[in-house]
Amino acid sequence: MAKPLDTISMPVSLPFTLSLVGLLIAALSFVAGVSTAANFSQFLLTVMAGAGLAIAFAYALISLFDSARPAMIVSALLGCAIGLALGSAGAAVLGIILGVIAARLVFWVHYRQYRRGLPTYLTSNQVLWHYGFRSICGAIFIFLITPILVVLPLSFNAEDFFTFTPEMLRFDPEGYSLKHYRDFFTNNEWQRSFKNSLIIAPIATIISVSLGTLAAIGLSQSHVPFRRAIMAMLISPMIVPLIISATGMFFFYASIGNWLEGSLGFNKTFVGYIKVILAHAVLGIPFVIITVTATLVGFDRSLTRAAANMGANPVTTFFKVQMPLILPGVISGGLFAFITSFDEVVVVLFVGSASQKTLPWQMFIGLREQISPTILAVATILVVISVCLLTTLELLRRRSERLRGMTPS
Amino acid sequence: MKLTKTLLATTALTVFAGAVTAEEMTIVSWGGAYSASQLKAYHEPYSEKTGVTILNDTSSAEAVAKLRAMSEADNVTWDVVDVVAADAMRLCDEGLALEIDPDKDLAAAPDGTPASEDFGELLVSPCFIPQIVYSTAFGYRTDLVGDTPPSKICDVFDLEAYPGKRSLEKRPINNMEWALLCDGVAKEDVYDVLATEEGQDQALAKLDTIKDSVVWWSAGADTPQLLADGEVVMGSTYNGRLFSVIEEQKQPVAMLWDAQVFDLDGWIIPAGLSEERKARALDYIMFATDTQRLADQAKYISYGPARLSSAPLVGKHAELGIDMAPHMPTDPENAKNTFLYNYEFWADYRDDIDAKFQAWLAK
Numbered sequence: 001m002a003k004p005l006d007t008i009s010m011p012v013s014l015p016f017t018l019s020l021v022g023l024l025i026a027a028l029s030f031v032a033g034v035s036t037a038a039n040f041s042q043f044l045l046t047v048m049a050g051a052g053l054a055i056a057f058a059y060a061l062i063s064l065f066d067s068a069r070p071a072m073i074v075s076a077l078l079g080c081a082i083g084l085a086l087g088s089a090g091a092a093v094l095g096i097i098l099g100v101i102a103a104r105l106v107f108w109v110h111y112r113q114y115r116r117g118l119p120t121y122l123t124s125n126q127v128l129w130h131y132g133f134r135s136i137c138g139a140i141f142i143f144l145i146t147p148i149l150v151v152l153p154l155s156f157n158a159e160d161f162f163t164f165t166p167e168m169l170r171f172d173p174e175g176y177s178l179k180h181y182r183d184f185f186t187n188n189e190w191q192r193s194f195k196n197s198l199i200i201a202p203i204a205t206i207i208s209v210s211l212g213t214l215a216a217i218g219l220s221q222s223h224v225p226f227r228r229a230i231m232a233m234l235i236s237p238m239i240v241p242l243i244i245s246a247t248g249m250f251f252f253y254a255s256i257g258n259w260l261e262g263s264l265g266f267n268k269t270f271v272g273y274i275k276v277i278l279a280h281a282v283l284g285i286p287f288v289i290i291t292v293t294a295t296l297v298g299f300d301r302s303l304t305r306a307a308a309n310m311g312a313n314p315v316t317t318f319f320k321v322q323m324p325l326i327l328p329g330v331i332s333g334g335l336f337a338f339i340t341s342f343d344e345v346v347v348v349l350f351v352g353s354a355s356q357k358t359l360p361w362q363m364f365i366g367l368r369e370q371i372s373p374t375i376l377a378v379a380t381i382l383v384v385i386s387v388c389l390l391t392t393l394e395l396l397r398r399r400s401e402r403l404r405g406m407t408p409s
Numbered sequence: 410m411k412l413t414k415t416l417l418a419t420t421a422l423t424v425f426a427g428a429v430t431a432e433e434m435t436i437v438s439w440g441g442a443y444s445a446s447q448l449k450a451y452h453e454p455y456s457e458k459t460g461v462t463i464l465n466d467t468s469s470a471e472a473v474a475k476l477r478a479m480s481e482a483d484n485v486t487w488d489v490v491d492v493v494a495a496d497a498m499r500l501c502d503e504g505l506a507l508e509i510d511p512d513k514d515l516a517a518a519p520d521g522t523p524a525s526e527d528f529g530e531l532l533v534s535p536c537f538i539p540q541i542v543y544s545t546a547f548g549y550r551t552d553l554v555g556d557t558p559p560s561k562i563c564d565v566f567d568l569e570a571y572p573g574k575r576s577l578e579k580r581p582i583n584n585m586e587w588a589l590l591c592d593g594v595a596k597e598d599v600y601d602v603l604a605t606e607e608g609q610d611q612a613l614a615k616l617d618t619i620k621d622s623v624v625w626w627s628a629g630a631d632t633p634q635l636l637a638d639g640e641v642v643m644g645s646t647y648n649g650r651l652f653s654v655i656e657e658q659k660q661p662v663a664m665l666w667d668a669q670v671f672d673l674d675g676w677i678i679p680a681g682l683s684e685e686r687k688a689r690a691l692d693y694i695m696f697a698t699d700t701q702r703l704a705d706q707a708k709y710i711s712y713g714p715a716r717l718s719s720a721p722l723v724g725k726h727a728e729l730g731i732d733m734a735p736h737m738p739t740d741p742e743n744a745k746n747t748f749l750y751n752y753e754f755w756a757d758y759r760d761d762i763d764a765k766f767q768a769w770l771a772k
Contacts, residue, residue, distance in 0.1 A: 371631070
């Protein structure tokens with residue numbers, strides 16, 4: 001192993017390290033100051049004190065230690081001590097983590113370790129952009145994912161409010177409970193709506209997958225007239241604001257429902273299900289059309305001609321030749337259609353009646369009228385289900401790309 | 410393909426099986442602790458007695474709009490709806506609610522007093538069957554108000570003695586009255602003053618003094634959540650919600666009953682039901698508003714029963730075993746200084762004052 005280049009292991013100038021660390025911490029204190037300080041002078045004080053303390057800390061570490069490891073241990077112990085002084089195990093753990101990160105950061109900056117792994121010819125601006133870009137990506141990821149992550153621990157709350165209680169923050173087992181999960185699995189209203197969602201979503205999905213696939217195949221034939229207009233019409237449920245579609249559907253399905261009940265004598269509840277399922281199927285069709293159309297682009301038409309040449313009728317050709325090849329697109333469209341129906345609250349509020357109350361509906365009214373953490377428990381369960389579905393989707397996509405001889409990206 | 414077929418068949422069967430079982434009726438209410446009390450006091454005994462399955466919808470907040478749409482589409486899916494008296498009056502005026510005859514359609518008191526006398530002046534509309542008297546009052550965090558807890562409504566407007574946020578309902582009703590009361594207007598003059606432009610400006614000017622410290626709520630569950638979080642030091646909401654926070658959730662919260670505003674809540678039956686559904690709805694109403702049932706509801710939530718004959722039957726909380734009387738808004742200790750929601754005034758002025766209030770909020 002060759003020794004790293006001198007320029008890399010040599011420390012940067014002390015003022016550079018100190019000012020960089022100071023700036024970073026000032027930025028963090030800026031956030032803290034905005035959220036806690038009562039007036040401007042207090043805010044200024046928070047930022048200055050944060051930066052000053054950080055500079056002093058970094059200076060002490062650099063002058064006392066030669067390498068990162070002992071500095072990290074000492075800093076972790078310091079963090080632990082401060083955490084314990086503040087009086088809880090949770091704070092001590094947090095202190096250790098922050099201590100390690102802080103010491104690591106100081107040495108990382110001071111000994112130019114940020115240059116490691118990067119081409120040596122990069123200018124300092126390029127290095128800055130390299131890390132700046134990563135920070136921006138990280139921030140976007142955090143903003144997308146934190147709202148969901150916040151929900152998870154709250155769903156184990158032992159109290160009936162959306163609150164991080166002091167017990168929870170102390171990691172006291174007393175502060176946590178599974179009672180909201182128990183409530184979900186034993187409460188009739190939640191169970192009924194869960195059952196309704198499980199009835200409505202799959203049937204709506206089957207309908208939208210069948211109709212959407214047929215439409216996509218038809219629209220991919222070059223001899224079909226007004227293809228673009230028809231396509232636009234079929235996609236419109238995705239584009240028209242949902243509340244408008246919902247209002248229209250309310251009146252449309254109300255008269256269909258009245259006819260089914262009045263002339264054909266169907267049961268009211270049954271008709272209610274039909275209405276919601278049809279409405280959801282309409283919402284799901286655009287997703288299926290789009291994904292299937294996309295897969296059909298890669299479908300080789302000469303295969304159908306070859307099948308016809310060998311005596312297969314169009315139906316056999318479809319099921320034996322075309323369907324297996326476009327199946328990944330059909331399935332991902334189906335998953336989107338399923339999630340659309342499973343997550344949908346506006347249309348079902350309009351079209352459905354209380355006996356068709358779906359899970360999102362129950363969550364919506366629960367949030368508005370009750371603010372009970374059972375909603376969070378359900379949300380957690382739904383997030384887990386969605387993650388599973390999306391993982392399946394991604395795996396299928398990779399499989400299809402492998403089958404077509406591409407390297408999955 | 411086979412799997413799909415089997416799935417289809419089974420789900421279709423489940424739907425059918427679910428559909429052909431017992432009779433169903435949809436009852437619309439407000440959700441939360443309130444619906445839970447109705448479930449225990451009315452729905453469960455009624456289902457047990459008649460075998461009717463009761464579906465709970467919690468759309469009372471938008472009952473007027475939804476009933477209008479349903480009646481336009483000729484597709485009324487609700488059988489009995491719980492609304493506040495003001496909404497009942499509107500629905501009745503628009504012909505969306507069924508008019509009832511109290512003495513024929515409602516049970517008489519156990520001693521034979523006819524329903525019209527037992528409910529008395531609470532029968533504010535021919536379509537409205539009163540159920541409870543509730544009040545909008547304040548709750549405050551006992552640990553955040555210092556040594557002298559608030560005792561007067563004007564403490565809400567006193568930012569020096571009680572710094573911190575307070576939550577108020579996002580509508581002029583109640584807030585305007587309280588503001589005038591604390592701006593030196595005598596209680597009996599409040600509505601005379603509020604009827605004038607200057608009076609409305611005066612009330613808004615008073616509200617302006619605390620505007621920066623107000624969190625506005627629109628659902629009854631908001632204030633309990635805010636109080637539990639310590640986000641506000643005091644806030645108005647329905648007294649039953651506060652009871653639940655204080656006694657059931659054991660939060661450090663106490664009541665400020667001063668200048669509480671009484672209002673009525675009750676049932677209406679939508680107009681245009683089929684004869685069969687109408688008969689069932691009337692049967693339910695007859696059952697659910699008799700003397701014992703109304704008293705039973707007070708075992709679960711601290712709202713006063715609307716019948717005179719129910720009052721003596723109010724006892725202890727069904728689960729906590731505490732006396733319910735001191736938690737009732739109508740208890741003499743709590744009802745020293747009260748308002749009654751002024752239906753006539755707000756029917757006349759609501760649109761104007763609402764517009765003004767919303768404009769003021771947006772400023």
